[in-house]
Amino acid sequence: MKIRSPAILLAVLAIASVSVHSAEPPKKAPVIINPPPTAQDWVDLSKLPDWSGVWNPKITDQDAQVKTNPPPWNEQAAKKIELMFAEEKSGRPRLIFPGCLPEALPSWMLITHNAMEILFTPGRVTMLGESDGNRLRRIYTDDRPHPDVPDPTFHGHSIGHWEGDTLVVDTVDILPQVPLAVSEAAGVPNNGDMRVVERIHLADKDVLHVDLEIFAPKILTRPWKTTRIFFRQRARKFDIVEGVCVQGDLAERINQDGDHIFVPVEKTIWGNIVAPK
C-alpha cells in the first residue's frame, strides 16, 4: 500500500511512535548531585574560616595520649593491644599497615607523621595528605546523605556541615579490616560498623584541632573521644610532596638495556630494610 498523502503518513508515524514509547519504561530524570557551582557558591566559600596552608601533626601529643587517653578497648582487643605494645617495646614492632595499605580513617588523624592540606570548593571539603600513595579524603558538604547501600572503603563515606566555624564530619562505611591504631605498631581491625564523628576547628590562629568521637562497637566498650592537634605552616619547605608508600620497598636501578627500573628491596617482617651482616 502506498501512502500518498503526507498528512496520513505523519499520522501513521505518530501512531507507530506512540506504540514504541508505550513499550518502554518511563524515563527518569538523571540525578544531578554535582551541579555546576553558582557565583554565590564561590562567594559563600569566602565566608568560611581560613584553613589555608599546610598542617603538620603534633606527634608528641599522639605519643603522650597512648598512655593518657587510651581507647576503651574491649577485653579481646585489649589483649591484642597489650601484646603489640610488648612486641614493639622488645624491638619486634608489628606491621599493622601491611603492603603499604593506607592508614585510613581514623588512624590518618590519630597517628599520622605527615602533613596535610585542606581545600574548600562548592559542596566539598577535600583533605590531601602526604603518605600512603598520596592520601585523600572527600567530605561532601552539599547536604547529601550517606549512600543507601554501603560501599566500604579505607576512608569511608564522609558528609559534613558547618556549625559556625566548626566543620562537623560524619564518616561511615569504613572497611572492617581498617585498624583503629594508636601507634604505628599497635592497632586492631575495627571489624565493622565503625563510625567517626569529627569536629574540626581552629583552636588558635594557626592551630587546628580535630575533636574525634569514634564508635567502634566490635572493639570498644564505649565511644572514644580524643583531640588531635595540627600546626599551620606556610613556608616553602612545608609544601606537600608526593608520598608513594610502596616506593620505599623499591630501589632505583638501571637494567642491562639501559632502562630505569625499580627492583624490590629485601625487608624484614617488621618492615625495615634487611641490613648487611
Add this chain to the structure above:
Amino acid sequence: MGQLSKVVGAIAAVCGLAIGISSVAAHHSSTMFDHSKTLTITGTVVELRWVNPHVSLSVNGTLKEGEEPALWVMEMTSPGNLVRAGGWRRDAVKPGDRVEVAFSPLRDSETRGGALKKLTVLATGEVFTANLREQEKPGLE
C-alpha cells in the same frame, strides 16, 4: 678511580639486598632500632634512597679507625619530614662523599643497620638531622 670502583662495588652490594624475599611494607615503627644507644661510623656514601615513607642511606664505613670498611644501611623518616625538620635536600649527599653518621643501631648486633640521627658531610661540615618531632609549632621558617 679506586674510590669510584669501591662505590660501584658497594652499589652492587646494595643491589644484592634488593634480591630475595618479597618486600612486605615500608610503613613501620622504628623500635627495631635501639634508641638508647648511639654509634658513629665514618665512611663513604654509596646511595641515598630519597623515597617515602623512609629515606635510606647506604655508607661504606667503619666504627673504628683501621677497620676494613663495610656496608651499613641507615633508615630515616620521610623526605618531606627530613626537609622540614632536618634541613635535608635530595642532593644533601652524593655517592663518594665522605661522611660521619651518628645512629641508633639495630638491636640485632649481628647486622649493620641503624636509625640515622645526625649526618655530617666531612668536606663542608654541613649537618643534617632526622628528628621529625622538631617541627611542633606553627609558622616555622
